[in-house]
Amino acid sequence: MNAEVVVVGAGPVGLAAGAALRQDGHSVVVVDKLAAGANTSRAAVVHARTLEVLEQIGVSKRLIELGLPLQDFAIREGDRMLVPVSMRELPSDYQFTLMVPQPVTEKVLLDRLIELGGEVLRPRSAVGLTQDAEGAHVTLDTGEVIDAQYVVAADGMHSTIRELAGMKMPGDTLSLSCSLVDIRVGGGLSADEVALYFGSAGLLVVAPFADGSFRLVAEVADAPEHPDLAYAQHLLTERGPRAGAPKVTEVVWGSRFRIHERVADSYRSGRVLLAGDAAHTHSPAGGQGMNLGIRDAVALANALSLALETGDDTALDRYAEQSRAEAVRVIALAHRLTRLANVPRPVRPLRNAVLRLVAGSPSATRNLATQLAGLS
Structure with a gap:
């Protein structure tokens, strides 16, 4: 089997890379070890810069139709607002954060890949790799x-x-570790914002979906593999808002994973290039992971197109350098948010005082919005 590019992995990153390469007229084979795409929500936020990038492969409008655009992001402690962050002044046509479950994002990207003449070979696992002067050879x-x-x-x-x-x-x-729980509640949570709660027990993200459900993301010492209703209620009660006493009525889905802060030494080794979680991983604070990966994918597809069309691969080195530098910045942002949420109890009054100063500075809140949106 021959192709100009083989993409291993058919999550959002691999699908975006494949679609972007097909958009530019290149032959591409996408392979994935799973018999079918995952159907759990996992990543759920698409930021403004990612929507700008996805314009290139013609899927931004469809994602917005299927998602929930939100213009407000808030850092809170219980019912107290610490820092309000508005996306209304972002230097972008997309002045919002889009809440959309990952299976929806994957379906939109897969549909576009197929529409452009591509496909995903399943289930196929890569077990061997060699490189030579003629090309790269992947054994399945x-x-x-x-x-x-x-x-x-x-x-x-x-x-x-x-x-x-x-x-x-x-x-x-x-x-x-990180606990992800998608829930339904009998009121008490705002459907108009993504809220980052600095609770006494640690960080909790509460984000709404278009279907009326909510995503909880909590950093905990030992997350359960299958969080139940009582566990979700405990997270909300211990870390979330007090007013309205939100009551969990259903757990739709839940999962857990360890939190790693890692970045590859290099994104390129000859004819092999890294993108997404294969290149970097970090705390979910700020919802940056999938967004950074999709931006990797489209930037890499552009660099590959240039290399294939001109025979000059310097664009690949530029991708490797610039995308790695962006990952280091994003990891630092997620790390700072995590550290802020988990400062020792005696330091929290000082932290909150500093955050109130930030909240009083329009330039500071605009800068935070820009960083979260991936536009810095």
């Missing part, structure tokens, strides 16, 4: 070999392609 668990000019590793934090290419992703595994 079926025995098939795909011969390509370049390989995109979009196969997640435990990337097989990254390992086969001998690339390293050093960093730290934090003592905290």
Whole structure:
């Protein structure tokens, strides 16, 4: 089997890379080890810069139709507003944060890939990789070999392609784990904002979806594998708003994962290039992970198109350098938000006083909005 590019991994990052390459007229094979796409919500936020980037492959409008645009992001402690952050003045046509479950994003990207003449080979796992002067050669668990000019590793934090290419992703595994719970409530939560709560027990993100459900994201010492209704209620009661006494009526879905702060030493090794979680991973604070990965994917597709069309691969080195630098900045932002939420109790009055000063500075809140939106 031959293609100009083989993309390993068919999550949002791999699908975006594949669609962008097909949009530019290149042959691409996307492979994924799963028999079907995942149907859990996981990443749920699409920021303004990501929507700008997705214009290139013609999916931004469809995502907005299916999602919930929100113009307000708030940092709170219980019922007290610490920092209101408005997206209304973003230097973008998309002056909002879009709440849309990951399966919806994946379906829109997959539909676009197919519309552009692409497909996903499932279930196929990459088990071998070689490179030579003629190209890169990916061996699948079926025995098939795909011969390509370049390989995109979009196969997640435990990337097989990254390992086969001998690339390293050093960093730290934090003592905290992350609990994701999608819930329905009998009132008491705002459907008009994404709220970041600095609770006495730690951070809690509360974000609404278009169907009336809410996503809870909590950093905890030991997250349960299958959070139940009582656990979700405990998170809300302990960390969330007091007014309205929101009562959880249903747990739609839940999961957990460890929090890592890691970035690959390099995004390129010859004909192999990294994107998304294969290149970087960090705290979910600020909802940056999938957004950064999609921006990786489209930037990499543009660089690959240039290399394939001109024979000059300097654009690939530029992608590797610039995207890695952006990942370092995003990891630093997520780290700061996590640290702010988890300062020792005696320091919290000082933290809150500083945050109130930030809230009183329009330039500071605009800067935070710009960073969250990926526009800095």
